[in-house]
Amino acid sequence: MATIYTIHPDTPQIRRIEKIRDNLQDGAVMLYPTDTVYAIGCDLNVKSAVERVRRLKQLSNEKPLTFLCSSLSNISEYAWVSDPAYRIMKRLIPGPYTFLLPATKLVPRLVMSPKRKTSGIRVPDHPVCQAILEALGNPVISTSAHLPDEMGNFPTVGLETARLFDQFEGLVDIIVDDGSKPGVQVSTILDMTGDEPTILRKGLGAQAAMTWAVPANQSWE
Numbered sequence: 137m138a139t140i141y142t143i144h145p146d147t148p149q150i151r152r153i154e155k156i157r158d159n160l161q162d163g164a165v166m167l168y169p170t171d172t173v174y175a176i177g178c179d180l181n182v183k184s185a186v187e188r189v190r191r192l193k194q195l196s197n198e199k200p201l202t203f204l205c206s207s208l209s210n211i212s213e214y215a216w217v218s219d220p221a222y223r224i225m226k227r228l229i230p231g232p233y234t235f236l237l238p239a240t241k242l243v244p245r246l247v248m249s250p251k252r253k254t255s256g257i258r259v260p261d262h263p264v265c266q267a268i269l270e271a272l273g274n275p276v277i278s279t280s281a282h283l284p285d286e287m288g289n290f291p292t293v294g295l296e297t298a299r300l301f302d303q304f305e306g307l308v309d310i311i312v313d314d315g316s317k318p319g320v321q322v323s324t325i326l327d328m329t330g331d332e333p334t335i336l337r338k339g340l341g342a343q344a345a346m347t348w349a350v351p352a353n354q355s356w357e
Contacts, residue, residue: 232340
């Protein structure tokens with residue numbers, strides 16, 4: 137049974153955030169709100185927890201995992217950011233954007249794309265996420281809380297909060313509840329690895345992103 141932490145959405149309680157931090161450092165997996173959808177996450181540096189997230193989402197090791205950073209300067213520790221990419225990202229961060237970037241050695245192999253050596257990184261515009269990141273001192277895995285059924289569909293999309301919590305209470309160790317309803321729109325994904333940034337998936341904030349990048353004829357989940 138998961139422990140539920142009720143957190144104020146604008147001014148997160150420090151002591152509760154510290155308890156969440158301690159649990160994450162001990163290998164906990166959590167369900168938590170972001171500025172897009174509810175996400176499943178854990179401490180980036182706890183291998184056993186990352187493996188649990190992969191099993192929960194039925195993701196092979198070939199599938200990269202997105203993670204949250206606290207700021208653009210924090211991203212630069214985990215990814216190589218070119219000057220053109222930096223200028224674009226500075227205009228969009230924080231916000232509902234995932235940036236595909238070349239990973240540095242700080243990114244665990246279990247998280248990055250093994251073939252391209254890239255990572256999907258976000259800086260959320262969300263007080264609770266930022267409080268957790270600040271307390272933890274390193275990134276948090278962030279994969280949408282959508283579980284596939286036997287047919288490959290995602291029945292948790294658009295669930296009410298109570299039903300979403302019920303579905304995950306036996307699967308995660310922590311549920312972070314800030315009173316928000318589960319979102320249904322995912323982040324916009326921008327590939328920043330080439331000479332020109334391209335949009336791999338349109339989600340929240342896509343119109344603003346199109347000022348700086350062009351859509352690609354593909355999608356990235």
